[in-house]
Amino acid sequence: MAQRRQVSADDLQDFIEGRLSAERRGEVEAYLQSHPAEARRVEALREQAGRLRRLGSEMLTEPVPSQFLDILKRLKN
Amino acid sequence: MAGEEKSDEPTPVGVHDALVAELPHLRRFAYYLTRGSERADDIAQETLARAVKHIGRLRPDSNLRAWLFTIAHNVARNEARRQRRSPVDPHTDLADLQPAQAQSQDSAIELREMHEAVLRLPPAFRQTLFLCAIEGLSYEDAAEVMAVPIGTVRSRLARARLALERDLAGSGSKGKAAEAGKE
Numbered sequence: 001m002a003q004r005r006q007v008s009a010d011d012l013q014d015f016i017e018g019r020l021s022a023e024r025r026g027e028v029e030a031y032l033q034s035h036p037a038e039a040r041r042v043e044a045l046r047e048q049a050g051r052l053r054r055l056g057s058e059m060l061t062e063p064v065p066s067q068f069l070d071i072l073k074r075l076k077n
Numbered sequence: 078m079a080g081e082e083k084s085d086e087p088t089p090v091g092v093h094d095a096l097v098a099e100l101p102h103l104r105r106f107a108y109y110l111t112r113g114s115e116r117a118d119d120i121a122q123e124t125l126a127r128a129v130k131h132i133g134r135l136r137p138d139s140n141l142r143a144w145l146f147t148i149a150h151n152v153a154r155n156e157a158r159r160q161r162r163s164p165v166d167p168h169t170d171l172a173d174l175q176p177a178q179a180q181s182q183d184s185a186i187e188l189r190e191m192h193e194a195v196l197r198l199p200p201a202f203r204q205t206l207f208l209c210a211i212e213g214l215s216y217e218d219a220a221e222v223m224a225v226p227i228g229t230v231r232s233r234l235a236r237a238r239l240a241l242e243r244d245l246a247g248s249g250s251k252g253k254a255a256e257a258g259k260e
């Protein structure tokens with residue numbers, strides 16, 4: 001069986017951020033299963049990441065003031 | 078404030094509609110940059126005016142959102158220099174800010190607390206957290222927006238997450254995040 005690659009602090013951060021490939025994610029998950037203290041810390045930060053993704057979402061649906069659309073009229077066709 | 082100049086180049090096909098679609102994201106970035114100051118929309122409009130003027134500099138392969146954010150970052154920084162004060166407005170009344178609506182009461186409170194804690198972060202942490210964790214930009218794009226190396230984005234992001242976690246764990250006592258890391 002192939003030796004499992006080391007899991008670095010950057011890997012854990014990318015895991016928290018959801019920026020890992022499926023393969024690498026599986027390796028990090030396996031690592032965390034055997035490191036429960038680290039797993040709890042990572043899980044807390046993953047929950048935080050999930051909440052952060054929802055922050056300010058109401059601002060994306062409010063109407064944009066008309067001054068912005070006026071500025072876009074300066075674009076040349 | 079926003080200059081009246083026309084574009085320097087013809088507008089590439091589709092760019093007008095793409096810009097319209099980016100406006101809410103640009104306004105939200107300006108909001109977080111200024112901690113919800115009333116200057117947020119001025120900065121967003123000045124950013125858009127510069128983008129329109131220099132639309133010919135937009136490369137076909139570049140990320141439009143990151144390009145706009147790069148301009149906004151510079152506009153906000155220049156404005157802060159001109160006014161000889163930090164882009165953080167210490168007089169912003171956090172109680173006036175409206176955090177995200179959520180389905181359950183519990184998560185609405187949680188989101189509100191998080192929103193306020195993010196606004197308490199030092200500017201570099203707040204901006205990094207916004208770009209990477211809220212907008213989901215790549216580290217490369219976030220590095221370009223803030224004109225810092227990718228390693229700096231990574232380290233700021235990790236420290237911002239810990240500062241936020243500490244602030245939220247500290248049962249809402251204000252100002253902890255700000256103490257956690259001035260750069």
